[in-house]
Amino acid sequence: MTDTTESPRDWRDTVFLPKTDFPMKAGLAAKEPAILERWAKIGLYGKLREARAGRERFLLHDGPPYANGDIHMGHAMNKILKDIVVRSQTLLGKDAPYVPGWDCHGLPIEWKVEEAYRAKKLNKDEVDPVAFRAECRAYAEKWVGVQRGQFERLGIMGDWDTPYLTMNYQSEAIIAGELLKFAESGQLYRGAKPVMWSPVEKTALAEAEVEYEDVVSTQIDVAFEIVEAPNAPELVGAHAVIWTTTPWTIPVNQALSYGPEVDYSLFELKTGALEEPALAGLAGKKFLVATELVPTFLKRIGSEWDNSDAVDVYFKGGWALEGAVARHPMHKLGGFFAKPRPFLPGDFVTTDAGTGLVHMAPDHGEDDFLLCKAHGIDPVFAVDGAGMYRADWLWLGGQGSVINKKFVASDGPICTDLREAGALLAATDDFAHSYPHSWRSKAKIIFRATPQWFIPMDKPAGEVVVDVPTPLGIGMPMSTGNGPTLRGIALDAIENIRWVPERSINRIRSMVEGRPDWVISRQRAWGVPIALYVNRATGDYLRDPEVNARILQAFTNGGADAWFQADHQALLGEKYALADYEVITDILDVWFDSGSTHAFVVEARYGEDARADLYLEGSDQHRGWFQSSLLESCGTRGRAPYGAVLTHGFALDGNGRKMSKSLGNVVDPLKIIGESGADILRLWVAQTDYFEDVRIGKEVLAGTGDTYRKLRNTFRYLLGALEGFEESEKLPVAEMPELERYVLAKLFELDAELRAAAEAFEFNRYSRALTDFANEDLSAFFFDIRKDSLYCDAPTDPKRRAYRTVLDILFHALVRYAAPILSFTAEEVWQARFPSEEGSVHLLDWPELPEVIAATSDWSAIRALRQTVTEAIEPYRREKKVRSSLEAEVTVPDLPASGADLAELFIVSKVEQGPAVTVTPTGRHKCGRCWRHLPEVAQDGLLCDRCAGVVD
Structure with a gap:
């Protein structure tokens, strides 16, 4: 004592x-740049590669963002998540290199360069293509540099000195080589099918380049007079009614389709039943509509007719229309419009809406195209790339654009002409629905048949791929399960890939199951050209390994520009005359470019047998990069290019809304970094449930800051x-x-x-x-x-x-x-x-922990009791009966079996057993050094035995 x-x-x-x-005050915004500078000075990424050489490799292959602007929150979230994966795998002792990359071709960049031309009132089409491509390349180089600095500022560690660019000469050569593998194996064809087309950008679009917006369109009901009906003569002279929300397709109509299982009614409209004065001539005429849809049709045309006593004939099923023929409402124009319009059976015809009869324009619809093609009816290409009718078209030639709301409105030229022809039964500008738009120009797209290059999804691979490798090294193993088509091989591959989260397999599977043939051509200038020669006599493209080798060497030496300034006779060689061949100038879909990155990044850097362990992108890439990479690799290698795919959601504002400049709710990652530092943003990413859409705003970041x-x-x-x-x-x-x-x-x-x-x-x-x-x-x-x-x-x-x-x-x-x-x-x-x-x-590697020697006490019970004691003391602290827990003596009903000092664990003066948890202010004196209230301290401020010994 x-x-x-x-x-x-x-x-x-x-x-x-x-x-x-x-310091407790982080000051990250000021400190982090100095840390980055130090990492660059010591060559941290290179040191890691040396330290991890020879260890198990983990390859996260970077999906390429477009090089066309400052990074946004989606970029930041994606890159940070990738960096966390790479750093954690590195910490686990693996060799986890990270090669960042950029997609440098395509519309995002070309569109920006064209905007500059338009601002100067210049026509891009009058510029030499190589000069124009040079401007696109310079624009991409500028933004690659900007984004590289922004990504590095996030703390993303990687090979920033030699990233991959799709516009590098080696990249362009390998992309062209991948195309030629498809060509040599016969997995390529040229066809005129309807594709998604942007009249504003004047090019075909991939599904991943399209977004859907709510619009209000014009809906019309149009009468087609039936002139032949071998199965039901009573139909001759009657009018088949079609309903459409795309009036601009009527000038390209070539047939009508009916549902074989749909029931139809033939009925007469009495005098005065029609509101339109111009339709008075149709009063007393007979009309054919699906029985189930007669009431809604009558409501649209404003008729008060009661169908209970006016149905002339009821047809069970569509048998009566087999072999029937109608004529176009504008048949008096002659030529194309005078040709008979046959009725064709279509399984896609339903009674969900409309009239149960569908007008067919094979230029502008997938179902239309396939049905008409099966009956020998081909597209006519009446609508040009700008959405105008051809100048020589008999009806509305040179007019348009077909996406112009006024042009297709109920008082526009199409409806006006149909009304004057006595064929327009109803037209209103009030049909609300979802419609596809280009995600770049935000303009409406159309479905338009144009000559394009396709990779078939369902052509048996056995018909197009030989078992021995071709000169380009292709050899495709036959799949098992789904069959040896590209679709089948891809679906088989999907089942053998690790999908994170697991449910995301359903999305990619359904998309591959239902997707059409892959349209790989674009009618633009900035990209990798489809380096093919097409025989003018046969329409077949040339398949000659020697010619292909010369093409690829030209690309290797001069990039894709070589195709636009090539001596094509020299590339063809002595065996072929250039006059006999068409030189294709279409470029490749950028999704083919990025879908080939596994070839010119993963395989080119790590060996032909190398495959990425992980692809990691947003959920939209199930129809984008995940899918194009899968199809490209399955088509050329018979397997997927990745072992696992991680999908994350999108970054929304603090209220769960999509970020938009117009809403003023954009959260700028660069601003957050400048104010709070990148580590705050990195911690936010790690804390989110990023498999779903996530929120970010002031309140969210405040919580991250507290953590x-x-x-x-x-x-x-x-x-x-x-x-x-x-x-x-x-x-x-x-x-x-x-x-x-x-x-x-x-x-x-x-x-x-x-x-x-x-x-x-x-x-x-x-x-x-x-x-x-x-x-x-x-x-x-x-x-x-x-x-x-x-x-x-x-x-x-x-x-x-x-x-x-x-x-x-x-x-x-x-x-x-x-x-x-x-x-x-x-x-x-x-x-x-x-x-x-x-x-x-x-x-450093993952920590090596010492061997654990299990404790004998029940520490869960001790901690639970400690929590109970702490909560019991708190009211005494608030009421200032004790200033700290050290001044309290407590009783507890059950003392845990432990050799530990419970007073020390609970940070109190004394613990005894009692009937309940009670708290009593201690009467003991406080040690002047450790502040514990102990029995050996004679008066406050003097020392306990322990402290006295330490001080001595």
């Missing part, structure tokens, strides 16, 4: 308080508590108190959870486990209990040595665990303790 005659003094200078220069500060404070405490720690201070685990062994066991559990989460790419789970451990197991429990030992025990005391040993283990583990997510902060923490000009936390 201490000497009661000793005068109290201030003992703070004898307490071992944590010491560190590591970050708690983690930072954990590291700050560790750094301060470990000040001066040396190897000689370490204590073997077997000699540690139970509390230390319990915490190590919890760390071991955390380690297993983090490993599992990293392998599952579930970083919200990873970050939650890490932050929960830091906050609940360490800060609120372990650190809270052991601060007394840290501050007051002698440096040689085994308990303090055990505590600091565990803190050292925790430091080495936690700083590594945090590094994939908080890449800058983890480096700052590591350098604060182990400053080094060449070292980095990112060169």
Whole structure:
């Protein structure tokens, strides 16, 4: 017991308080650029490649963003998530290189260059194509440089010195080579099928380049007079009624379709039944409409006719229309319009809407095209690339555009002419529906038949692929299960790929199951040309390995520009005359470019047999890059280019709305970085349930900031508590108190959870486990209990040595665990303790933990009781009956079987067993150094036995 005659003094200078220069205020926006500069100076990425050489490789293949503007939140979210995956796999000890890339061809860039031309009132089509392509290349190079800096600022670690670009000469040569593999194997054809076409951009579009918007269109009912009906003569002279929301397709009509299983009614409209004065001549005429749809048809034309007593004939099924013929409402124009319009059976005809009869324009619809083609009716190409009718077209020649709302309106030229011809039964501008638009120009698209190049989905591979490799190295193994078509091979491959989350397989499977043939041609200038020669006499494209080899060599030497300035006779060689061949100038769909990246990035850098372990993009890429890469690889290699695919959602504003400049709700990642630092953004990404759409805004980021500060404070405490720690201070685990062994066991559990989460790419789970451990197991429990030992025990005391040993283990583990997510902060923490000009936390492997010796006490019960005691003390603190828990004595109903000092664990003066949890202010005096209220302290301010021994 201490000497009661000793005068109290201030003992703070004898307490071992944590010491560190590591600031609580992060200042990330200012610090991170310096850290980036240091990484570049020491060549961190190159050091990692050297350190991991020869280890198991993990390849995350980067999907290429377009090089055409500053990055947005979607870019940031995507790249950060990729970086977290790569860094975590690196931490796990794998060789995980990351090669970033850009998609440099196609409309996004070409459109921007054209905008500059339009602003100067210049016509791009009058410019030399090579000169125009040079401007596109320069534009792409500019934005590659801008985006590279922005991505690096996010802390994305990769091969930024030699990224891949689709416009690099080697890339363009390999893309052309991949096309020629399809050509040599016969998996390519030229056909005139309806494709999605942008009249504004004057090119075909891929499905992934289309978005749907709600519009209001004109709907019309048009009468076609039946002139032949061998199965039902009573139909001759009657009018078959069609309904459409695309009036502009009527001038290209070539047939009518009926449903074989649909029931039809023939009825007469009495005088005065029609509102339109111009239709008075149809009064008394007979009309044919699907029986089920007669009431809605009559409502559209404004008739008050009661069909209960006016149906002349009821037809069960469409048999009566087999072999029937109608004439076009504008038949008096002659020529194309005078030709008979046959009735064709169509399984796609339903009674969901309309009249149960569908007008067929094979130029402008997939069903129309296929049905008409089966009956020998071909497209006529009446609508040109700008959406205008051909100048020589008999009706409305040279007029349009067909996407112009006024042109197709109920008072526009099409409806006016039909009305004057007595064929327009109804026309209103009020039909609301969803309609496809180009996601670049935001303009409506049309379906338009044009000569295009296609890769067939359903042509048996056995007909087009030989078993022995061709000169370009193609050889396709036959698939099992779905059959040897490209669709079948792709569907088989899908089943053998790991999809994250698992449900995403349903999306890609349904898209591949239902997709049409792949349209790979575009009528633009900036891209890789479809380097083919087509025989003018036969229409077949040339398949000659020697010619193809010369083409690819030209591409290797001069890029795709070589095709536009080539001596094509020299490329053809002496065997062929250029006059006999058409030189194709269409370019490839950019999805074919990016779908070939596995060839000119993964295989070119890591070997022909290399395959990406992971593709990681947004959910829209199921119809984009995931699918084009799958089809390209399955078509040329018979397998998928990836082993796993991770899909993430989209970034929305804080209210869950899509970000839009017009709404003013865009959250700029560059602004967040400039104000708060990239680590805040990285932590936000890791914390989100990114398999779904996620929200970001001020409130969300405020919560992220709170989480970050708690983690930072954990590291700050560790750094301060470990000040001066040396190897000689370490204590073997077997000699540690139970509390230390319990915490190590919890760390071991955390380690297993983090490993599992990293392998599952579930970083919200990873970050939650890490932050929960830091906050609940360490800060609120372990650190809270052991601060007394840290501050007051002698440096040689085994308990303090055990505590600091565990803190050292925790430091080495936690700083590594945090590094994939908080890449800058983890480096700052590591350098604060182990400053080094060449070292980095990112060169370290996953921590090796000591063998755990299980604790014998029931620590779950102890912690639960501790929580109960803490909650019981809190009212006494609020009422100022005790100033701290150290002034409380408590009773608890059940004392856990433990050798631990419960008063120390609960941070109270005394713990005894009693009938219930009770709290009583202690009557003991407070030690002037450790502030514990202990029986041996004679008066407040004097020392307890422990502190007296330490001070002595």
